[in-house]
Amino acid sequence: MAYVATRGGERAIDQAERLFRAEMGEIDAARVEEIRRAMPYLVDRVMGEASLYDPDIAALALAQTGGELYEAVLLLRAWRTTQPRLQVAEPVAQEDLVTHRRISAAFKDIPGGQVLGPTLDYAHRLLATEVLTGTPYTPAAVEPAETPAPAKQPSVAHWQAANDLVDLPEPDTTAPEDIPDITREPLLFPAKRAHSLQSLARAETGSTLALGYAAMRGYGKAHPTVNELRLAEAEVMVKHPKGTVFSAGRVKVSQAEVVSKSGDKLQLGFAATLGWNEVKCIAAATLDLNSAGAEKGSATEEEFYLYHTEGVESSGFCIHFKLPHYVTFQSSLDAMRDANSKNANSKQEEPAT
Amino acid sequence: MSLSSLTKPWEPMSYGFLDPSAKRELRRKMLKAVAVPGCQMPYASREVPMARGWGTGGLQVSLTLINPKTRVKVIDQGADDSVNAASIRRFLARVSGAPTTLDTLDADLIQSRHRIPEEKLRADQILVLQVPNPEPLRPVEPNMSIARQMHGDADYGRMWLQLYEQIVRSGRVMQGASYPSMVNGRHVMTPSPIPRWDVPKLHMAKHLTILSAGREKRIFAVPPFTRVEPLVFDDVPYRVEEHGQLTCYRSGAEGFFMNEIPQPDGSALHEISDSEYGVKHIRTAQGEPDARGETWYQNGQMEDTP
Numbered sequence: 001m002a003y004v005a006t007r008g009g010e011r012a013i014d015q016a017e018r019l020f021r022a023e024m025g026e027i028d029a030a031r032v033e034e035i036r037r038a039m040p041y042l043v044d045r046v047m048g049e050a051s052l053y054d055p056d057i058a059a060l061a062l063a064q065t066g067g068e069l070y071e072a073v074l075l076l077r078a079w080r081t082t083q084p085r086l087q088v089a090e091p092v093a094q095e096d097l098v099t100h101r102r103i104s105a106a107f108k109d110i111p112g113g114q115v116l117g118p119t120l121d122y123a124h125r126l127l128a129t130e131v132l133t134g135t136p137y138t139p140a141a142v143e144p145a146e147t148p149a150p151a152k153q154p155s156v157a158h159w160q161a162a163n164d165l166v167d168l169p170e171p172d173t174t175a176p177e178d179i180p181d182i183t184r185e186p187l188l189f190p191a192k193r194a195h196s197l198q199s200l201a202r203a204e205t206g207s208t209l210a211l212g213y214a215a216m217r218g219y220g221k222a223h224p225t226v227n228e229l230r231l232a233e234a235e236v237m238v239k240h241p242k243g244t245v246f247s248a249g250r251v252k253v254s255q256a257e258v259v260s261k262s263g264d265k266l267q268l269g270f271a272a273t274l275g276w277n278e279v280k281c282i283a284a285a286t287l288d289l290n291s292a293g294a295e296k297g298s299a300t301e302e303e304f305y306l307y308h309t310e311g312v313e314s315s316g317f318c319i320h321f322k323l324p325h326y327v328t329f330q331s332s333l334d335a336m337r338d339a340n341s342k343n344a345n346s347k348q349e350e351p352a353t
Numbered sequence: 354m355s356l357s358s359l360t361k362p363w364e365p366m367s368y369g370f371l372d373p374s375a376k377r378e379l380r381r382k383m384l385k386a387v388a389v390p391g392c393q394m395p396y397a398s399r400e401v402p403m404a405r406g407w408g409t410g411g412l413q414v415s416l417t418l419i420n421p422k423t424r425v426k427v428i429d430q431g432a433d434d435s436v437n438a439a440s441i442r443r444f445l446a447r448v449s450g451a452p453t454t455l456d457t458l459d460a461d462l463i464q465s466r467h468r469i470p471e472e473k474l475r476a477d478q479i480l481v482l483q484v485p486n487p488e489p490l491r492p493v494e495p496n497m498s499i500a501r502q503m504h505g506d507a508d509y510g511r512m513w514l515q516l517y518e519q520i521v522r523s524g525r526v527m528q529g530a531s532y533p534s535m536v537n538g539r540h541v542m543t544p545s546p547i548p549r550w551d552v553p554k555l556h557m558a559k560h561l562t563i564l565s566a567g568r569e570k571r572i573f574a575v576p577p578f579t580r581v582e583p584l585v586f587d588d589v590p591y592r593v594e595e596h597g598q599l600t601c602y603r604s605g606a607e608g609f610f611m612n613e614i615p616q617p618d619g620s621a622l623h624e625i626s627d628s629e630y631g632v633k634h635i636r637t638a639q640g641e642p643d644a645r646g647e648t649w650y651q652n653g654q655m656e657d658t659p
Contacts, residue, residue, distance in 0.1 A: 009439040077400035082372050184374070186395035186570045189498040296496050303498060313568045316405025320485070323407065323437055327430045327467040327626060330613055331548040332529030334594040339523040346524075 024066045035059040044252060044275025045069075049311055050076030051183065051202040053251045053274045070315035073204075077312055081183065088176040090237040090245065094155040097232035098250065104156050105226040106259065112153040117231060156228040157257060157268065166259065166266040189303045196291075196302060200284040201273045204311025211305045212283025220290035220300040224258035224269065224282070231276045256281035258289050267292070284309075369416045370448040375399045379417040379572075383563060386574035391536025391581075392504070393487050398570040408441055409567030411464045411483035415441075418462055418479060419449045426453070426460035431468040431610070431626035438466070455629045458646045467530065469551040471609050471627040472646035474560035476577060482545040484566035487573065489533040489543040509541050512584060520589060532591075535582045542573055544581070550593040550610045553655045555581040597653025601625040604634040608653030 036043055036059035047058045050073045058076060065071035101117025104110045128137040160166040172193070182198040191199070200208070216224065233250040240246055255272035269289025271281045290300035297304060308314060367373065375397070382396040401409050401416070419425065427442040429435035433455045441464060446453050454460050457470040466483040474480060490500040493511040503509070512533055519527040530546040534555070544552050545564055555562060555575050562575040575581055585591045600607045602614075602622040609630070611623035625631035630645070637643045649655060 009434040009436045010443065013436050013440055074400065074404060075402075078402045081375070081399040082367060082370065084372070183399075184378075184397050186397055188395055296499065303496060307497075312400060313405045316407065316409070317485075317568055318406075319404055320406030323466075324430050324435060325467075325546075326612055327548055327610075328530040328546045330611075331546075331550075331594055333613070334596075335525065335527050335529055338595070339525050339527065342524045 020066075024063070027060075027063045032056065032059045032063050035062050041276065042067075045205055045277050045280075046072050046076065046275075048273040048275040048277050048280065049073045049202055049204055050080060051198070051274065052076050052080040070311060074312050074316070087238040087248075088179070089248070091176060092234045092253075094230070094255070095152060097153075097230060097234055097253070098151050099149075099153045099230055099232040101231040102153050102228065103226070104228050106156065106228075110156050110228075111159055113149060115149045115153070153230075155257075160227075160259075160266060166268060169268070187306060191302055191306065196288070196306065197271065199306045199310065200271045200288065203280065203284060203306075203309035204314065205277060205280045207309040207311065207314060208280050208287070208305075209283045211299050211309060212286045214299045215286050215290045216283075219298070220286065220294075222260035222262070222267065222269070222286075222289050224260060224286045224289055226282060227257045227259040227266075227268070229256045229278060229282065230254065231278070252276050254278060254281050256285040258282065258285040260289060366448065368449065369419055370401065370444075371399060371413065371416050375413070376417045379413055382572050383414065383417075383574065386563065386572050387561070387576045389540070390576055390579045391540035391542040391573055393501075393542075393571040393573045395570055396572050398567050401567070402444070403440070405568040406485060407437060408464070408466060408483040410565035410569075410572070411466070411481045411567070412441060412444070413567060414481045414563050414565045414572070415445055415462060415464045416448070418481075419445060419451050421450045422461075423449070423451045424454050424459055424461045425451050426455060426457060426463045427465070428463070428468060428470070428628075429466040431470075431612075432628040434628065455632075456644070457627075457629060458644075467546050467548075468610070468626060469547055469554045471625075471630045471648045471650065473649055474558065476559040478560045480560055480562045482547070482562060482564045484543070484545045484564045484571075485568070486531075487543065487564070487566040487569050487571035489531075489541050504540060507539065509584075512541060516584060516586070520586075526585075526589065526592070533584050535580075535584060536575060537579050538582075540573075541584065542575075548594055548610055549583070549591070550596060550650075552581065552583050553591075553593070554649045555579075557581075593655070596623075597650075599623045601631055601634070604631040605638060606631055606634040608650055609648070 036055050042062065043055050043058045046062060046069065047053050047055065050058065052058070057079065061072040061075045065075060099115065101119060102112070102115045104114065131137045157166055157168060161168045180192045180194045182195045187195055187199060214220070231254050234253045235250055236248045237245055238248050252275050253272060254276045255270070256278070258269045259266040267289060269285040271284030271288055273281060287300060287305045291302045294301040299305060378397055382394045386392070386394045398410065399413065401412050403409055403412060415425070425442065425445050427433065427438045427445065429438035432438065442453050445451060457463065457472045460478060462479050462481065463470065464481045464483070469480065488497065488500050490503055490512065493515055494500045494503060516526050516528070519525070530548050531543045532549050532552050533541050534544055534552055536542050542564070544555060557578050557580065558575070559577055561577055563572065564574065565572045583591045594610065596611050597608050599611045601611065601624050603624055606625045610626045612626050614622045614624055616622060633645045637645060
């Protein structure tokens with residue numbers, strides 16, 4: 001009988017995948033709906049990193065991957081990249097955001113007011129262990145304010161600009177269809193402003209925090225003050241083929257603007273992302289604040305932080321080390337053994353001392 | 354004429370997974386890469402349903418080149434049955450309907466990680482190499498924008514210095530795989546982590562080689578009949594792995610790149626790395642017609658060492 005190459009590889013990968021999926025069992029619409037309802041912040045984080053706003057699809061990705069976040073984001077990115085792009089929405093100005101939460105650490109009070117909105121900032125982080133013994137945890141009902149905060153809020157930076165404290169960047173008048181798109185073009189350096197903000201918008205939260213934190217601790221030159229942090233909803237305005245501009249719905253967005261003193265003016269750092277993710281936005285804005293003039297190879301240099309906060313790339317490369325590398329290893333061994341035998345020979349030739 | 358007669362029905366996925374705009378960009382970048390051999394061309398590099406670092410660059414090239422008649426071979430470390438090679442082969446077949454093969458001579462398109470097959474490739478075949486790190490200057494200059502300038506200036510002094518230091522310290526060049534090589538006398542490229550054994554196969558080869566790094570978003574090429582010269586000093590010749598005298602314990606094949614298989618008694622056996630070539634060897638020994646093609650190495654020697 002002729003020798004047949006073992007095809008064990010194909011069977012093995014099949015079964016390994018089954019083992020992984022067996023733990024999650026059957027996935028139905030109800031499970032996806034429960035994830036979406038119970039974990040809005042996780043769904044938001046995944047949507048931001050995937051740069052795809054669709055809570056149902058994001059919840060499905062979480063269900064399918066059992067909450068393996070890197071896998072969930074990859075699943076969404078691979079789906080996203082194949083989808084046709086039908087429209088580019090109109091730009092959204094800060095003043096137009098339907099704002100749920102908006103705070104500034106720079107002033108005690110700001111025009112429009114400090115709006116705390118939904119947050120755990122002042123909550124005592126205590127586990128509701130009674131839930132495990134059968135007593136459901138029911139959060140106390142929200143008591144609406146007598147006068148609701150206005151839905152739209154002016155930007156703090158505009159007040160600062162009016163008072164000659166900050167120079168606002170020139171408005172970018174690029175037509176929406178012409179804005180450089182990081183999902184359709186390679187990232188090159190020095191990066192286009194649009195690429196840089198888009199990369200931060202879909203950066204991996206943990207790595208953005210790690211590098212942003214390094215900058216905050218002193219590896220960056222500028223110490224951030226949160227000028228304005230917003231959790232909001234943005235109207236997605238698109239054009240009907242007949243020419244009418246209409247809202248296709250709202251998406252949750254978060255944005256952070258940080259400032260630091262630079263000479264006699266304030267310098268701005270900015271980041272925004274899809275979904276509500278405050279930690280990522282503050283960390284990303286801090287990196288943006290520190291990037292101007294940062295030393296090559298430092299954690300606050302744009303090339304350094306944009307490459308290393310790209311979650312799909314970094315996580316993929318990290319796990320690729322599980323792949324066999326025995327050819328490259330053999331190649332190194334060959335050089336090592338040869339060098340070692342030469343060393344041994346030359347030592348033998350040395351006269352005894 | 355109606356709208357439905359002009360359009361195709363909706364499908365959840367384009368042919369070959371990538372949408373036409375992604376394929377168009379890849380075709381353009383491949384042409385550029387062929388036009389300037391060894392020069393790294395940046396591309397958008399779409400996400401594919403595999404993790405970055407697992408052959409996504411090679412996969413995007415294969416998905417762009419593939420058609421329902423393309424016969425595809427996929428290898429990892431020389432083996433067709435390696436788990437990731439099996440996964441990529443299955444994916445390519447699933448989204449393109451293309452037939453697959455294990456036989457190097459039978460393949461139109463070969464996607465490979467870390468090896469070039471031992472049998473000579475022909476002018477009608479394309480080799481796609483998966484590239485983890487496209488930048489040969491990375492060990493001496495991790496910053497990509499500086500490295501790009503260095504390529505522009507053909508500033509390779511630090512590469513030579515690195516090789517020189519290895520000779521001074523260790524008595525020989527210590528570079529294992531990914532041996533930096535000058536392409537067409539102008540651009541230094543990494544041939545991807547193929548062993549030194551495989552680099553001479555690229556020199557003046559008849560086939561087109563496309564090297565693609567998905568995670569790092571760079572594509573480069575060695576067109577047919579292009580010089581690929583490993584960086585060496587005049588008085589220190591290039592040396593491939595000393596596998597010329599080794600014999601495969603399974604097939605009896607001799608004089609090819611081998612995998613070392615450690616044995617419990619402290620010794621080691623060797624097994625041919627190009628798995629399908631080993632299979633052909635066994636089949637021939639068992640009396641089947643000899644299906645082996647011409648090989649680059651004969652009796653453990655490269656026929657025209659560059």
